[in-house]
Amino acid sequence: MCAAQKHDTTTEKTTAQVLVDCLKAEGVDVIFGIPGEENLDLMFAIKEAGIRFIPTRHEQGAAFMADVYGRLTGRAGVCLATLGPGATNLVTGVADAFLDGAPLVAITGQVSTELMQLTSHQYLDLSAMFSPITKRSKVVMRPDTVTEICRLAFKYAENGKPGATHIDLPKNIAHMPCPAKPLRRQQPPALYADPAAVTEAARMISEARNPVILAGAGAVRGHAAQAVTTMAERLHIPVVQTMMGKGIIPCDNKYRMGVVGIPQHDYIIDAFDQADLVIGIGYDLVECSPKKWHTHDDMKIINIAALPADVNQLYEPEIEVVGNLSDSIYQILRTACRDDKPEPESMLAVGCRLHKELEEQGKDNSFPMKPGRLISDIRKVLGRSDILVSDVGAHKIWIGREYPCYEPNTCLISNGFASMGFAVPGAFAAKMLRPERRVLAVSGDGGFMMNSQELETAVREKVPFVTLIWEDAHYGLIKWKEEEQFGDVFGVGFTNPDFCALAEAMHCHGYRVGSCEDFIPTLERAFENTDAPSVVVVPVDYSANMELTRTLRAAYN
Incomplete structure (x- = not known):
């Protein structure tokens, strides 16, 4: 018997159980997140319903996973957190889905309604907090409203320009008996042009x-x-x-x-x-x-x-x-x-010029490797339908500009909100949904450290994608902008751990590239691993950033 039922003296379902019935009616098959005390009723309702729950190592990772789930399926990805710090940790990933147009429903726990007017432990007005970064944010204040709130959350998330929505479920409401039943999904009418x-x-x-x-x-x-x-x-x-x-x-x-x-x-x-x-x-x-x-x-x-x-x-x-x-x-x-x-x-x-430029860059044998050579070699390893998930940084500019794509949704880039930390959890979701394809997360050493912990999630869930770290010990995109504007750099350098040892400590495979010639064989070897994710580290020479800047300035000034 679940925790919710132990305290329920009626045969009626609780609000938490009805909310989960609504999620099943919406076709939800997986939820990403981290539970807390305020959503335990919801957690055990999820368990009873047989919906897959993937515990992540940070709520931001859960939101990015739900974001990419939404991008690839067109159906809202669902992420879950508790109140207070759990909810605030969701914000970056929810905002990413909101601006990038990815359907997502975020669910948070909340204090009991009788505590909302007081100064309460961990209490924030989450509906007010999520309102600017969602299409709709509602608190379930009465059990009988939960079905309408849930149906509207998915309707808003998936229709029009897709985006994020938010449902806040107070602890006492979650436990109350609920007489409502899930509402039917509505097929939006096909709209045709005048x-x-x-x-x-x-x-x-x-x-x-x-x-x-x-x-x-x-x-x-x-x-x-x-x-x-x-x-x-x-x-x-x-x-x-x-x-x-x-x-x-x-x-x-x-x-x-x-x-x-x-x-x-x-x-x-x-x-x-x-x-x-x-x-x-x-x-x-x-x-x-x-x-x-x-x-x-x-x-x-x-x-x-x-x-x-x-x-x-x-x-x-x-x-x-x-x-x-x-x-x-x-x-x-x-x-x-x-x-x-x-x-x-x-x-x-113009297109021919860019194509020829990448061809020439692909012949550069210098080491550390130049961005153009890396992109050229990555394209040789990945198939037409394989998926590259780009983090945000200097490498995103090179990937966005030069990485050749044959099909939509084979190069996933956050460029509305453009958040660092997107690649590793995004690649997890992509590989989970498309296990037959090779999935490569490309990240700088700055972005990788923001959500590297989700490699443990991938190990636990047996989702073997490959992460490629372009290592230069700087926040590379900001360094590039500083060099362009000031001719100097400040506040963008850092040191790195031994990424291979870090990967192996999380039970992943770790590789370090030692030469240009070694890159393709190493990346191929990493993709052969099906028992766990792999991390490949390659030193990158970002002097190519300012070379590109000088070339373009010379052409247009």
């Missing part, structure tokens, strides 16, 4: 001299990769991707030009200099400000998305095609025609 908007968009695209497609995270969430690629090929339009839109068009397609979003003025901006029409497809301003690419006043914009565009002085669409992305694109293709327009050779040359 035919007049489709017709006008097709006309503008047909008449444009140099259109360019800007594909973002919404195109990935909307499963529009095939439609975007078809539009590019049929209408001869180059495609620029955001970092979170990588893979929306295969990297070996001639119309794929590259990625916008690095801090520097990059070659890809040349395409926008020439463009008279930008076709935003699933573009989200949080990924990359229009200031990066809106280079002249003669540029017109079409917004093709599931939702109307946000307001921005530099993103004012002439026409908005709002509805199912793939349907909108195929409807446009019924009447749009650009057969009388020449192939955009000068714009496509």
Whole structure:
């Protein structure tokens, strides 16, 4: 008999048990988190229901796991924490899901309702705290409201632009009898674009001299990769991707030009200099400000998305095609025609330039290894459908700019909230969901130490992904920015533990790369381990950062 039932004198289920019934009705099969005294009723209800619970080593790791679960499945990932410090530890991962558009439901324990008006041990107004970083945050103040609160949490998390929601369950409410039953999941209606908007968009695209497609995270969430690629090929339009839109068009397609979003003025901006029409497809301003690419006043914009565009002085669409992305694109293709327009050779040359640049960097045999050589070699080891999960740091800029992708959701980058510590727990969730694929977490030594403890979770749960640490003993991205702006560095250096010994202490496999030639064999060896995760450490030479800065400045100043 569970803890909740021992104190229950009725045959009615408790609020905690009904909440778990609601989670099962939503299709929840796994919850990530750390329990506490205030959610013990909920924990034993989870046990009774047979939902898999994965105890993590930090609540932030639980939130990142739920975040990536949501990205890859389209269904809300669920994370759980107790009140006070447990809840505050969730905040970074919840905020990441909120800005990056990943469906997530966070559940927290709370003090009993009679203590909320008092100065109470560990009490914070969690609904107020989570409100700015969620689409909806509610406290269950009466047992009979729990089913509605839960249904709405999932509805808000998964629909529109997906994001995070929060449910706060006080301890006394969790234990009370609850007469309610789970509400049915509602299938959201399919929304299709206004035919007049489709017709006008097709006309503008047909008449444009140099259109360019800007594909973002919404195109990935909307499963529009095939439609975007078809539009590019049929209408001869180059495609620029955001970092979170990588893979929306295969990297070996001639119309794929590259990625916008690095801090520097990059070659890809040349395409926008020439463009008279930008076709935003699933573009989200949080990924990359229009200031990066809106280079002249003669540029017109079409917004093709599931939702109307946000307001921005530099993103004012002439026409908005709002509805199912793939349907909108195929409807446009019924009447749009650009057969009388020449192939955009000068714009496509931008993508060729980046491709050739990576080829040249891949020949660099110096050691410590340069970022371009590392990316080139990683691509040789990973298959087309394998998954790379990037942490945040200098390596993210190189991966975002240069790592070739063939499919959506094969390069996961946090670039809305852009939080360090994302890669290790994110790779855990990716490998758990896609066990047949190779999953590689790429992290700097700074980001790795922020959530390295989740390797123990991976060992315990038998989830064998590989973590690659680019080691330079600095917070590399901030060092790069300091060098650019001040010509000096301050406050960004640190020392590192022996990462191989640390990995082995957590019952993982540890490897250290000693030469360029050793990198690919070492990474292959790490992926052969199926009994436990592996950690590969490679010294990196980030002098390439300022080399890139000087090259781009010379080209555009």
